[in-house]
Amino acid sequence: MEFTEREAAVREAIRRTDPELLAAADEVDRATLAYSASLTPLERLRAATDNAHALARFSRVPPTSR
């Protein structure tokens, strides 16, 4: 795996300032990334919009009514 000079510079800056972020990248689900990468930009937009609408349908339930 090779990064461009610019990519490597940004990653090195993060490694210096906030190394936890690079460590956390190892925990990211690569299958989900691959699925998202398989979509076209418009499909990605639609999927994100659908997800946002689905999340918005949930509302907080007061503890007393549980």
Added chain:
Amino acid sequence: MLHGAPVTTFDLDIVPLRVPENAERLMALLTAHEVHIIEPMKRKLLPRSTDFLRHGQLNLSTDLGPLDVLCQLHDGRGYEELIDHTVAVEDGDLRVRILDLPTLIEVKASTGRAKDRLTVPILLALQEELAKQQA
């Protein structure tokens, strides 16, 4: 998200070119979409085209969803400074310029906001996957 990061967002951020003609065009488009400023008193104040020529950020509501107009990013960069760090994304008739992935990572990692910091590992992982594909 358009780069391929599986993240959900509720709004769209744009960085407009700050010249009067573009501000007028943006204002005309937003007026056709019931634009108003999102603010604590919920007064439905309307933006003015000259607002898009300043240095701040406007949180707007439209009938298409929330829109944040960032005249400048938190680090002071505006359209002119960012345009060379963008890539064109095309899909059918849609063509938009978005921040390139290294710049997006740089921006998200430096805003100081938790919600932006949370997306950085996903973007870094995406960058790794793209680099693997190109190898």
